[in-house]
Amino acid sequence: MNVETFMSKRGEAPSRFIEKVKGAVGEENISQSECDLISYSLDYWLYGVFLSQYGKLPSLPSVVISPKNSQEIQSILKYANEYKVHITPFGAGSGVLGGAIPIEGDAVLNLQRMNKFISLDETSLVAEFEGGIIGANLERELNHRGYSMGSIPQSLHCSTLGGWISTRAVGQFSTKYGKIEDMVLGMEVVLPDGNLLNIKPVPRRSTGPSLKELFLGGEGTLGIVTKAVVSVHPLPERTIKQSFAFPSVEVALDVVRKILRGDAKPAVVRIFDEPETARYFGQIKNKVTIIFISEGETDFVELEGRLIKRIAEENGGETTGEKLVDIWLEKRFDIGLGPIIMQQGGIVDTIEVVSLFKDAANLYNDMVSAMRAMEGAISVSGHYSHFYREGACLYITFAGFPKDPSRYYKDTWTAAMEATLKNNGSISHHHGIGFWRKDFMQEELGPHGVELLQKIKLALDPNGILNKGKLIDGK
Numbered sequence: 001m002n003v004e005t006f007m008s009k010r011g012e013a014p015s016r017f018i019e020k021v022k023g024a025v026g027e028e029n030i031s032q033s034e035c036d037l038i039s040y041s042l043d044y045w046l047y048g049v050f051l052s053q054y055g056k057l058p059s060l061p062s063v064v065i066s067p068k069n070s071q072e073i074q075s076i077l078k079y080a081n082e083y084k085v086h087i088t089p090f091g092a093g094s095g096v097l098g099g100a101i102p103i104e105g106d107a108v109l110n111l112q113r114m115n116k117f118i119s120l121d122e123t124s125l126v127a128e129f130e131g132g133i134i135g136a137n138l139e140r141e142l143n144h145r146g147y148s149m150g151s152i153p154q155s156l157h158c159s160t161l162g163g164w165i166s167t168r169a170v171g172q173f174s175t176k177y178g179k180i181e182d183m184v185l186g187m188e189v190v191l192p193d194g195n196l197l198n199i200k201p202v203p204r205r206s207t208g209p210s211l212k213e214l215f216l217g218g219e220g221t222l223g224i225v226t227k228a229v230v231s232v233h234p235l236p237e238r239t240i241k242q243s244f245a246f247p248s249v250e251v252a253l254d255v256v257r258k259i260l261r262g263d264a265k266p267a268v269v270r271i272f273d274e275p276e277t278a279r280y281f282g283q284i285k286n287k288v289t290i291i292f293i294s295e296g297e298t299d300f301v302e303l304e305g306r307l308i309k310r311i312a313e314e315n316g317g318e319t320t321g322e323k324l325v326d327i328w329l330e331k332r333f334d335i336g337l338g339p340i341i342m343q344q345g346g347i348v349d350t351i352e353v354v355s356l357f358k359d360a361a362n363l364y365n366d367m368v369s370a371m372r373a374m375e376g377a378i379s380v381s382g383h384y385s386h387f388y389r390e391g392a393c394l395y396i397t398f399a400g401f402p403k404d405p406s407r408y409y410k411d412t413w414t415a416a417m418e419a420t421l422k423n424n425g426s427i428s429h430h431h432g433i434g435f436w437r438k439d440f441m442q443e444e445l446g447p448h449g450v451e452l453l454q455k456i457k458l459a460l461d462p463n464g465i466l467n468k469g470k471l472i473d474g475k
């Protein structure tokens with residue numbers, strides 16, 4: 001294993017910077033203990049986790065700073081510009097592309113103290129939170145008041161609202177409630193120069209290009225999301241769970257396409273390929289399954305349930321009942337065998353991409369066959385989830401015990417990205433770019449697209465202090 005390809009550096013925040021920041025946030029909210037530096041040097045980029053098992057740690061920051069409000073962050077960023085200190089924002093570190101690893105960061109900005117519920121407006125159906133609140137706590141605040149945001153990622157318990165916004169995350173109930181970019185109405189952002197930007201919450205506006213879009217997917221490179229106003233929904237009155245088996249991914253995709261064409265909006269739609277069907281629902285062999293959850297007002301839900309059943313059965317679907325949905329609901333936060341495989345020296349990771357319906361089946365076939373052809377591959381499986389009327393997200397999980405892990409990992413990713421681009425897909429649906437996927441941005445956006453992002457970065461952050469080495473670098 002060539003661990004030397006992994007970065008290895010220790011951040012250098014000058015002592016004068018640290019003294020000034022201590023004055024702003026209090027000595028107790030600054031840590032230079034080896035334990036904290038190590039804890040904040042890793043996110044959930046699985047190859048980084050794999051290497052850390054062999055004692056190969058990512059680069060360490062020289063300090064972890066934990067502010068409690070926007071004003072403190074404004075001071076920190078002003079000092080960072082003065083002393084040219086590179087700052088890596090850190091939500092909960094559940095990102096899977098290395099976005100929160102301080103690869104070129106001198107200081108980590110830990111946002112977890114900014115974790116408050118601020119308000120709920122039951123008339124307008126919006127709620128405001130601080131950016132560092134953990135998803136499960138956000139949902140708890142809403143649920144006991146009778147509401148939900150409807151954003152339930154698998155990482156609900158270990159990711160933050162600010163992290164969701166910064167990576168353009170998606171929850172498992174997205175086909176009804178949308179992706180995070182559909183849910184955020186307004187935001188407060190500390191800009192790289194320390195100034196405060198307030199984007200007021202309104203449903204839609206016509207005031208030039210949307211400033212929100214700079215920070216949705218900004219991955220901590222263009223500002224720190226300190227507060228957000230999001231849409232909420234009353235807790236559902238009625239839920240219907242259904243599942244069906246089909247002979248192929250292609251047929252299953254066509255069934256979902258037909259259901260969504262009629263403007264149905266089931267909260268959960270997931271197509272599991274044969275290997276994932278066998279893994280989740282052992283009793284169903286050689287089939288592809290789809291699970292559906294419809295939820296909301298009783299009349300709508302019952303109508304939608306009937307529409308789904310009719311279209312599924314008309315297209316050869318074999319009813320497999322509510323039980324499969326319950327099995328999925330029970331397992332949906334499990335992370336499976338990944339950690340065990342890695343402890344045994346194997347490599348595991350996931351890749352999510354997105355395409356139009358017309359390309360979806362070819363994308364699945366090309367991606368899976370290219371990834372299975374890699375030396376050492378033991379498993380490649382997938383599901384389609386997060387559906388739109390126009391297309392869907394394909395989510396592939398792969399595992400291998402290769403002779404050369406570093407080469408296997410890179411080659412597998414490259415094969416997956418090439419298959420996606422060949423099928424007119426986009427290289428990420430919701431995990432973002434971080435530093436690992438950066439190399440594919442030229443092909444994704446084209447040279448002018450990358451150049452435009454670089455110019456925006458340079459204009460907002462001329463000293464390049466925020467999250468250096470991620471997503472896009474200014475020039």
Ligand SMILES: Cc1cc2nc3c(=O)[nH]c(=O)nc-3n(C[C@H](O)[C@H](O)[C@H](O)COP(=O)(O)OP(=O)(O)OC[C@H]3O[C@@H](n4cnc5c(N)ncnc54)[C@H](O)[C@@H]3O)c2cc1C
Binds near residue numbers: 153167172224430
């Ligand atoms: C088990 C598991 C399941 C997952 N399931 C899903 C899923 O269902 N859907 C999904 O979309 N993703 C999923 N992910 C990926 C991950 O949870 C998301 O990317 C999430 O949005 C990251 O949030 P975080 O708070 O942990 O951010 P971090 O990992 O801490 O940071 C992610 C990026 O955002 C930046 N950042 C964080 N907070 C802020 C802020 N307030 N302001 C500016 N920049 C900030 C960081 O610098 C970094 O670039 C999963 C990850 C794991 C480990």
